[in-house]
Amino acid sequence: MRDKPKRTRIQRKNIETILEAALEVFSQYGFRGSTLDQIAQTAGLSKPNLLYYFPSKEAIHVELLSELMDTWLDPLRALDAGGEPIPEILAYVDRKLEMSRDFPRESRLFANEILQGAPRIEEAIKGELKELVDEKAAVISGWIDAGKIAPVDPYHLIFSIWSLTQHYADFEVQVQWILAERSKTSFEDAKAYLDQLFTKMLRT
Amino acid sequence: MRDKPKRTRIQRKNIETILEAALEVFSQYGFRGSTLDQIAQTAGLSKPNLLYYFPSKEAIHVELLSELMDTWLDPLRALDAGGEPIPEILAYVDRKLEMSRDFPRESRLFANEILQGAPRIEEAIKGELKELVDEKAAVISGWIDAGKIAPVDPYHLIFSIWSLTQHYADFEVQVQWILAERSKTSFEDAKAYLDQLFTKMLRT
DNA sequence: AAAATGTTTGACCATCTGGTCAAGATCACG
DNA sequence: CGTGATCTTGACCAGATGGTCAAACATTTT
Numbered sequence: 105m106r107d108k109p110k111r112t113r114i115q116r117k118n119i120e121t122i123l124e125a126a127l128e129v130f131s132q133y134g135f136r137g138s139t140l141d142q143i144a145q146t147a148g149l150s151k152p153n154l155l156y157y158f159p160s161k162e163a164i165h166v167e168l169l170s171e172l173m174d175t176w177l178d179p180l181r182a183l184d185a186g187g188e189p190i191p192e193i194l195a196y197v198d199r200k201l202e203m204s205r206d207f208p209r210e211s212r213l214f215a216n217e218i219l220q221g222a223p224r225i226e227e228a229i230k231g232e233l234k235e236l237v238d239e240k241a242a243v244i245s246g247w248i249d250a251g252k253i254a255p256v257d258p259y260h261l262i263f264s265i266w267s268l269t270q271h272y273a274d275f276e277v278q279v280q281w282i283l284a285e286r287s288k289t290s291f292e293d294a295k296a297y298l299d300q301l302f303t304k305m306l307r308t
Numbered sequence: 309m310r311d312k313p314k315r316t317r318i319q320r321k322n323i324e325t326i327l328e329a330a331l332e333v334f335s336q337y338g339f340r341g342s343t344l345d346q347i348a349q350t351a352g353l354s355k356p357n358l359l360y361y362f363p364s365k366e367a368i369h370v371e372l373l374s375e376l377m378d379t380w381l382d383p384l385r386a387l388d389a390g391g392e393p394i395p396e397i398l399a400y401v402d403r404k405l406e407m408s409r410d411f412p413r414e415s416r417l418f419a420n421e422i423l424q425g426a427p428r429i430e431e432a433i434k435g436e437l438k439e440l441v442d443e444k445a446a447v448i449s450g451w452i453d454a455g456k457i458a459p460v461d462p463y464h465l466i467f468s469i470w471s472l473t474q475h476y477a478d479f480e481v482q483v484q485w486i487l488a489e490r491s492k493t494s495f496e497d498a499k500a501y502l503d504q505l506f507t508k509m510l511r512t
Numbered sequence: 513a514a515a516a517t518g519t520t521t522g523a524c525c526a527t528c529t530g531g532t533c534a535a536g537a538t539c540a541c542g
Numbered sequence: 543c544g545t546g547a548t549c550t551t552g553a554c555c556a557g558a559t560g561g562t563c564a565a566a567c568a569t570t571t572t
Contacts, residue, residue: 114539114549133424137340140530150551152532161530212423218479219416219423220337230485237486254508259487260501267475268468275422275471281434282441283463297464304458304508318519318569344560354521359561 119157121147123171126164131209134216135165166224169217172210173228179203180262183240189247190306197265197298204273205291211273237262253306261305268298323361325351327375330368335413338420339369370428373421376414377432383407384466387444393451394510401469401502408477409495415477441466457510465509472502 111119125147129138140161144151158164179199184192204211217225237259244258272279272294283290315323329351333342344365348355362368383403388396408415421429441463448462476483476498487494 112540112548118549134338134341134420137338137424139528141528151530152552153550155531156549159531215419215423215478216338218482219419220341222481226485229482230488233482234486234488256504257497257501260498263475263479263483264472264501264505267471267479271467271471274419275467277426278422278433278437279467281430282438284434284438293461294464297461297468300460301468301505301509305505316518316569322519343558345558355560356522356562357520360519363561365560 115157118149118153122149122154122157122164123168126168127209127213130165130168131212131216135162135220162224168213169225170228172214173225173232176203176210176214177233177236180236180240183243185243185246189244189252190303193244193253193261193265193306194299194302197269197302198295200265200269201272201291201295201298204269204271208273208276211270215270215274251308254308256305265302268301319361322353322357326353326358326361326368327372330372331413331417334369334372335416335420339366339424366428372417373429374432376418377429377436380407380414380418381437381440384440384444387447389447389450393448393456394507397448397457397465397469397510398503398506401473401506402499404469404473405476405495405499405502408473408475412477412480415474419474419478455512458512460509469506472505 122143126138126143128146129143132138133142138161140151140154143164144154147154154164158167179196182199183196217223222229241258241262244253244256244261247253248255248258272291279290286293326347330342330347332350333347336342337346342365344355344358347368348358351358358368362371383400386403387400421427426433445462445466448457448460448465451457452459452462476495483494490497
């Protein structure tokens with residue numbers, strides 16, 4: 105795909121600046137809700153300058169999403185078929201929850217895209233993502249057959265991990281507003297709650 | 309608030325048609341991603357005609373959201389402090405999951421709004437919603453203190469129910485694409501999985 | 513059946529938005 | 543330093559979009 109980008113110092117810097125600004129804006133307002141002017145201003149560049157580095161608004165968005173897709177799947181990739189089942193799954197939950205805390209904009213960008221029907225990443229979901237999920241679901245099934253964890257639907261187990269962890273990034277304002285009087289430990293509380301939940305779910 | 313709407317037959321019919329069309333469009337493309345022309349076309353009316361019934365695009369959106377807010381909270385309102393704790397909570401989970409199945413557009417509209425920082429329903433969340441959650445969290449705490457269910461953080465319990473059930477509406481395409489070969493029973497499977505999850509979580 | 517009230521729409525407008533372009537500014541390098 | 547390549551931008555454009563309005567059309571009331 106990438107045939108020797110051979111980018112100059114300025115290109116590297118500006119492309120990075122643009123993608124950072126675009127992430128900020130797209131994750132907050134969605135694709136159609138964001139304007140090139142907003143992104144340009146956030147990046148500290150002029151609009152025509154953005155379009156010198158990217159052919160279109162959509163190209164910026166696609167670039168962001170495809171970069172994201174990779175790192176987004178890393179926590180699941182790291183699920184080790186050779187490890188101890190319950191600690192492996194709990195570690196996966198923790199990694200996902202940390203991503204929600206450390207990269208909430210990426211989570212929202214992804215959520216926005218799926219909500220709109222995922223027009224721009226349909227292929228990646230049906231391909232790469234599905235393959236990985238199928239593979240890891242098989243690992244979990246293996247653990248179940250070996251009697252190492254309680255029998256649960258492995259696909260819904262994975263969905264539930266996604267949903268629970270991403271909720272804390274995607275619905276952050278709601279969580280914060282409801283837990284208003286609680287001091288800033290909400291992520292620690294969430295971690296404890298999720299560990300408890302999945303431990304009980306998986307113990308035989 | 310509503311001081312005798314005194315609407316004509318035509319008004320009632322058209323307002324309903326507009327809101328239905330707006331729900332269809334807004335839930336799919338978000339607020340900024342939707343146009344009055346789209347809504348008008350979906351409703352089978354002309355654009356100026358929409359604006360005869362609503363003063364602006366935003367007014368349509370706000371009306372939808374405030375109508376939604378009410379029915380959205382009904383399942384939680386029905387949680388009965390006098391009932392048997394575990395069946396009560398499982399019934400709540402089931403009601404929420406049924407809403408995801410039967411009203412996915414409403415769920416997506418809500419998700420879209422929260423993702424954007426909930427600018428138009430901040431008050432309702434900090435007021436009505438928070439009050440209800442505080443009340444029901446207290447009910448759950450009472451059950452815990454009485455030793456009827458396992459000790460869990462009641463707020464995170466409620467968040468987890470929201471997140472898990474709404475996931476099946478908001479991320480429907482993703483779920484469907486990954487469970488592609490499975491026949492259409494995904495909601496039944498989800499129900500069984502969630503019942504299992506919360507039963508194990510709450511049993512003492 | 514008029515009059516009054518309520519409904520619909522074609523034409524129009526100002527603004528916003530993604531994108532273009534030519535000319536100027538800056539940089540890399542022999 | 544000079545020259546070709548790279549980078550930047552003000553001015554501009556076409557189409558989309560939210561919204562207005564006066565005039566036509568329909569319905570209800572008297």
